[in-house]
């Protein structure tokens with residue numbers, strides 16, 4: 047397994063590079079990421095390219111046996127360029143142009159940006175193809191983090207709408223623009239959602255299209271950059287770093303034309319105050335693997351206390367630097383690159399800590415990192431092995447968008463739904479894939495699609511066929527609510543899935559932060575929250591009923607037979623324990639083997655390949671853990687990862 051670091055030669059004196067590269071080599075660093083924000087040094091004035099500095103750094107790393115992943119610097123166009131062509135600067139949702147200095151100051155659609163970005167990328171690719179240690183490319187940086195509201199984007203948006211709807215009448219109808227007299231009389235009236243982007247007052251049909259088009263533009267920008275690099279280096283390994291922030295709906299599409307998926311992994315270091323988030327990391331890792339259903343890279347890994355624009359968070363506790371990196375291995379990462387080697391002493395991110403603090407004196411975190419590098423080398427036999435899973439959780443990009451636009455009830459979040467169901471399977475030591483709703487699901491035994499809110503007919507068909515042919519399908523509340531335009535379907539919920547799950551919703555109660563109770567048929571009771579579908583069975587049987595509220599006794603969770611498969615419907619949002627209970631029943635019906643009795647926040651995943659099966663057991667807690675696994679006593683220190691080869 048390969049460990050790397052993010053490094054910024056342009057921030058440091060050259061003599062520091064020397065000692066840094068030497069120390070990296072001694073420590074076991076195998077790859078550095080360079081240059082993703084360095085445009086002003088690479089092209090100090092229009093058309094004057096100066097790669098001297100970068101050449102020196104790349105050569106220095108070559109001399110130290112270290113590979114380079116080069117960033118295309120398009121995230122930060124230089125000042126001279128923005129002054130010459132101000133249209134490059136993106137516009138925020140307040141209608142105002144974003145200032146230079148906060149980075150990401152580029153509109154993907156601007157023709158001047160494309161021209162200058164295209165030129166420097168071509169120059170870089172042409173130049174660095176001859177450097178044998180430049181082995182991969184990162185496009186821009188966290189591309190999904192920003193949406194632009196400029197005129198260029200808006201013009202493109204209108205063209206996109208014309209292609210999609212043909213006529214204004216069709217668009218007005220699809221959007222239901224008659225509401226609040228919003229009908230357009232001309233295409234020119236269509237503008238970006240200035241001032242309202244984060245409010246819920248705007249038309250959800252209009253808003254989902256706005257986000258869809260913005261995603262497509264990001265994909266186009268990715269393709270644009272990758273094509274240029276490939277025209278010089280046909281076998282280039284190209285990726286980009288996803289952060290799964292607000293607009294990351296389309297994680298599969300983001301990487302579909304790239305060679306490998308990569309993710310910026312900042313697990314929480316605050317295990318007491320951030321209890322729910324402890325389990326987020328495993329879900330996100332399964333999601334980035336799910337993007338291509340292949341092993342992936344971590345492009346930025348937690349190295350020290352995060353903070354800068356927000357207050358600083360706790361320092362990674364002893365064991366976390368190693369533990370979280372190995373957790374990434376456990377989920378299919380083969381390369382883990384730490385952000386960052388050194389903590390910046392300049393710029394806005396000077397309090398986002400790297401492996402080495404401002405003092406320059408390697409400390410506890412660094413020495414733990416050094417141990418990791420050594421231990422990673424001992425995992426050569428596991429490199430390239432993969433996770434295989436019988437369980438898939440579907441992520442619907444459109445449902446993600448639609449829920450962000452219209453939160454359903456206090457506390458409800460789509461990604462939290464995905465994570466809750468994911469975590470329930472993790473509790474049983476199973477591999478789980480989180481994949482796009484359009485991915486191929488043949489080959490899985492259980493497919494869960496929590497809150498499949500926006501309907502896509504191909505997904506509906508796929509889930510029916512999957513169940514018919516013997517698979518187990520799990521749906522939850524808020525499924526089948528919206529049509530493809532993000533308007534409500536006028537049928538009893540879960541509308542298009544009613545036949546599949548054999549039950550329907552007679553009424554629902556968005557209970558928000560209140561609690562209700564459900565009782566399973568064996569008498570066990572669990573809390574539920576946020577949402578209660580009051581169900582009536584058609585052909586399904588009741589698995590659990592409400593135990594409180596005016597609907598006490600009505601079904602809350604059901605199971606149905608569909609063809610030779612089974613379908614579950616969970617009409618509420620449970621506590622962790624409730625999902626664990628339901629998932630055990632789901633696993634039993636599906637006949638899958640699983641591990642019981644794992645301590646809380648201990649994860650097991652399995653990688654196979656190269657003739658070996660390796661089980662990774664990770665203790666994501668600050669406590670020592672001991673338990674039995676297959677008749678053997680296992681003891682784990684805090685954040686320890688044990689790897690058992692079988």
Ligand code: GAL
Pocket residue numbers: 187188289310346385395398
């Ligand atoms: C990431 C970003 C890095 C750095 C890091 C820590 O989101 O890609 O450049 O900013 O966060 O703040």
Ligand code: ZN
Pocket residue numbers: 136137153154155156194195196197198199200
């Ligand atoms: Zn724009």
